[in-house]
Amino acid sequence: MSTPQKMLATLGIHLLLVAAVCLTIFPLAWMAMASVMPAGEASAYPMSWVPSALSLEHYRALFSRLEVVRYIMNSALIAGAVTLISLVVNSMAGYAFAKLSFPGRERVFRGLVATLVVPGQVTMLPLFMLLKYLGLINSYWGVIVPGMASVFGIFLFRQYALSIPDSLLDAARIDGAGEWRIYRSIVLPLCKPILLTLAVFTFMGTWNDFMWPLVVLTDSRLHTLPVALANLSGEHVQDTELMMAGALLTVLPVIVLYALLQRYYIEGIMVGSIKG
Amino acid sequence: MPDGTAPDDIRQRLRGMAPERGRVGYGFVAPALSAILVFFFIPLAGALLLSFTDFDIYALGDLAYLRFIGIDNYTRLARDPLFWKALGNTMMFVVSAGPLTVLPALGLALLLHARLTRFKGFFRTALFLPVVTTLVAVAVVWRYLYHPQYGPMAAVLSVFGVEPIDWLGDPHWALPAIILMAVWKNFGYSMVVFLAGLHAIPGQLYEAARIDGANAWQQFRHVTLPLLAPTTLFVAVLTLVGYLQLFAEPYVMTQGGPSQSTLSVVLLMYEEGFRWWNMGYAAAVAFLLFGIIVAGGLVLRRVQRRWVP
Known part of the structure; x- marks a missing residue:
């Protein structure tokens, strides 16, 4: 390509990308803008795009009157617990499927991967009854327990653990290290990147989850942030600015987490897709 | 120490440990497998059984009210206009939101992948x-x-002289409004998967094509597209499976209305199961959805096989 042609192409590419970014960011930017507008400004005609004055009253209302701290804590507790437990459970299983030979290993693993096509809603109704029978409905555990193990997590960890050289593990065995010790002091440190990937995926997925907490947590004191927000939006449908502040508080933790750990997040998508 | 060079006595010791390691292997997978058994396989079998019963709010209180009714739930579904409405809406959503998500995602991935592009990290993020x-x-x-x-949407449209549209209140516009939002929310995922696929195409292939005199379009048509076919299938299946499970958008934005124009299959299942406690009927809805998802995946695989033999 000649130089002017190249410049034109470069310009075109970047114009398109900038336009796409503007469209993508706009709803989130407007949410942030509206959340600091004085009450009523976001639902006035003609609409204003930027706040006339910086107003934090909606955040104050959320924190004092509407107990948003409780919902943040609920969400953080549930997402944190699911992340920790599932990291241990999935990494143990993923490591065994990659490196420990036992009868039926390949068949069991293929069977697990096949379950990925079953949509979550299919098991939801009996799962609800099972947890009701176990007395876990309307408790944090009711949300945590079904997330303890995930086929996707096992799969991801296995793919990564496959790259650990067998000779390294055998050397440790010859030195007299037990299998548990090998897992703890050799496998886990080597697999730190994929553990981080899994942690980000699980935490965000659990934080963002809506349908299951909505079904399990009937007591509003136990609600997670998304469920509380959905309820709030029914009661405060007119308070645009308040709702935008609530929405911003809900997405802020995941956006910050993504900004900090996006390398690991994107990695997870790429590893997950290569197999397909 | 490479495996092949281990001295005999050490190899023997390792072999001696093998059966024990087998037991250890079971120990390592036991927590995950038992959790998956209890919280996935048992409910899955339960869902199938449930769909052949008339499990309702009375049975929830006392199982004595539970009756097996064979395939009655399924025949009732086939005659339920609400189910057909939900299925129609969901299909409409899938066939419009699907391509509207995947095609721009491919376009943007190509732009992000282009050699001339700067600030790739920023744009991708x-x-x-x-x-x-x-x-x-x-x-x-x-x-x-x-x-x-x-709403900003109304303000933008009014610049072009478009009359205000009651997006979520008008049965003709509510589903398109939800489609637009879903496209906005999801295209980035497909874009990143396409990027991974593009990265995996060896650069020599383009070089060879250039030497043979292929222009940019020909390179795209004869190198990029065929080699991207597996990725495209993966993206298509993911999008299809995800979009068939449409739920939270109509639940929060329209509650399935106005006049059921945004009622989706999963929303119907939720309403029947967790609102009216008709769990037997809801389980039948869930299983039909499962069947549709599997069928959709198989069709897409067929299409891809035909496209790239």
Whole structure:
């Protein structure tokens, strides 16, 4: 390509990308803008795009009157617990499927991967009854327990653990290290990147989850942030600015987490897709 | 120490440990497998059984009221206009939101992958942002974006002289409004998967094509597209499976209305199961959805096989 042609192409590419970014960011930017507008400004005609004055009253209302701290804590507790437990459970299983030979290993693993096509809603109704029978409905555990193990997590960890050289593990065995010790002091440190990937995926997925907490947590004191927000939006449908502040508080933790750990997040998508 | 060079006595010791290691292997997978058994396989079998019963709010209180009714739930579904409405809406959503998500995602991935592009990291991060956001929260935001009087959408359209549209209140516009939002929320995911696929295409292939005199379009048509076919299938299946499970958007934005124009299959299942406690009937809805998802995946694989022999 000649130089002017190249410049034109470069310009075109970047114009398109900038336009796409503007469209993508706009709803989130407007949410942030509206959340600091004085009450009523976001639902006035003609609409204003930027706040006339910086107003934090909606955040104050959320924190004092509407107990948003409780919902943040609920969400953080549930997402944190699911992340920790599932990291241990999935990494143990993923490591065994990659490196420990036992009868039926390949068949069991293929069977697990096949379950990925079953949509979550299919098991939801009996799962609800099972947890009701176990007395876990309307408790944090009711949300945590079904997330303890995930086929996707096992799969991801296995793919990564496959790259650990067998000779390294055998050397440790010859030195007299037990299998548990090998897992703890050799496998886990080597697999730190994929553990981080899994942690980000699980935490965000659990934080963002809506349908299951909505079904399990009937007591509003136990609600997670998304469920509380959905309820709030029914009661405060007119308070645009308040709702935008609530929405911003809900997405802020995941956006910050993504900004900090996006390398690991994107990695997870790429590893997950290569197999397909 | 490479495996092949281990001295005999050490190899023997390792072999001696093998059966023990087998037991250890079971120990390592036991927590995960028991959790998956209890919280996935048993409910899965339960769901199938449930769909052949008349499990309702009375049975929830006392199992004595539970009766096996064979395939009655399924025949009732086949005659239920609400189910057909939900299925029609869901299909409409899938066939429009699907391509509207995947094609721009491919286009943007190509732009991001182009050699001339600068600030790739920034563009990718920004375009991916909606994917990580909480669906409920952005659904709340979009509900206000669509407000017929004060919403930014109305303000933008009025510049072009378009009359205000009651997006979420008009049965003709509610589903398109939800489609637009879903496209915004999800295209970034497909884009990143396409990027991974593009990275995996060896550069020599383009070089060879250039030497043979292929122009940019020919390179795209005869190198990029065929080699991207597996990725495209993966993206298509993911999008299809995800979109068939449409739920939170209509739940938060329209509750399935107006006049059921945004009622989806999963929303119907939720309403029947967890609102009216008709769990037997809801389980039949869930299993039909499962069947549709499997069938859709198989069709897509067929299509791909035909496209790239």
